[in-house]
Amino acid sequence: METKKVLTRDNTPTEELSATVIKSHHGIQLEYTEVYYLDFAVDEDTGMINKAIKEKHYTKNQMERNLKALKNAYHIAKGAASPAEIIHYRKKYKIPASTFSIILGFSKNTISNIETDGITSLSTGRLIKICIDDKSVITRYVQLCDALDKRKRDELSKRIMEESV
Amino acid sequence: MKQLPYTISNVALIQDFLDETKSRIANGVEITFTNKAGNELALLTLDFDIDISDIENAILTLSTENYYRGIDPSGNADFDVCAFCTVIGKDKVEIYLKYGLEVRGLQILLFSNHVPDYPMTQPFKN
Numbered sequence: 001m002e003t004k005k006v007l008t009r010d011n012t013p014t015e016e017l018s019a020t021v022i023k024s025h026h027g028i029q030l031e032y033t034e035v036y037y038l039d040f041a042v043d044e045d046t047g048m049i050n051k052a053i054k055e056k057h058y059t060k061n062q063m064e065r066n067l068k069a070l071k072n073a074y075h076i077a078k079g080a081a082s083p084a085e086i087i088h089y090r091k092k093y094k095i096p097a098s099t100f101s102i103i104l105g106f107s108k109n110t111i112s113n114i115e116t117d118g119i120t121s122l123s124t125g126r127l128i129k130i131c132i133d134d135k136s137v138i139t140r141y142v143q144l145c146d147a148l149d150k151r152k153r154d155e156l157s158k159r160i161m162e163e164s165v
Numbered sequence: 166m167k168q169l170p171y172t173i174s175n176v177a178l179i180q181d182f183l184d185e186t187k188s189r190i191a192n193g194v195e196i197t198f199t200n201k202a203g204n205e206l207a208l209l210t211l212d213f214d215i216d217i218s219d220i221e222n223a224i225l226t227l228s229t230e231n232y233y234r235g236i237d238p239s240g241n242a243d244f245d246v247c248a249f250c251t252v253i254g255k256d257k258v259e260i261y262l263k264y265g266l267e268v269r270g271l272q273i274l275l276f277s278n279h280v281p282d283y284p285m286t287q288p289f290k291n
Binding site for chain 1: 166195196197198199200201203206207208210211216217237242243244245246263265267268270272274276277
């Protein structure tokens, strides 16, 4: 598999690396994958480059991706549904992402964005988790969804409820 | 890292450092994070919902009044390193911000961004 390249301080291309990070935050254990590259360490007091030691560095883009992964892990640990869980649920009940979004009261692309980029808000993630875990909640929202015609609403509700029997 | 005394030439030195930072960012240079700065920013994100744009904005709006410590005036280092005290994010969190400008290159390297462990004196303020 082709790996991403990053330019070091002296403009030498180097590979983007990844590693699993485990952090504890206020007693909650968070696990996610971070991306980084290696470059020579710089002493933060003297400003001198140490050519004997290479350390983790992050480009802005890498840092953005890492913070997104961290927030996603944090939200899941605090009770939000994970993107994998949402995908699994939709596939199980054959619900398109845009339909699932509208049923839950989001804009059309929200679920698709969450599945790609991760959970960006704890409240959103928790609402999805409640709906996934409680069939009576999701079938109620299906029945209240004006964007679906009655036949589709009944068909979907039946599919969800039948699975639970 | 030494704290420079409040003199006209030292204020000018720090102003040059800030001008150079703004010029590099305006020309498309992005901030690079050290491992330590990355870990600290992760904490700020979880505790105060701070993101990279907050850090960038903080750097872009620094003035000499925010000065805390640095630069080594000898000019022998690979990076000019300077520390500031400023506020960031919608909660106006006070942070210690330390970054360096590569002398023979263009890198802007963030070393530290965290809530200060103790009150910070700002010698160029008032």
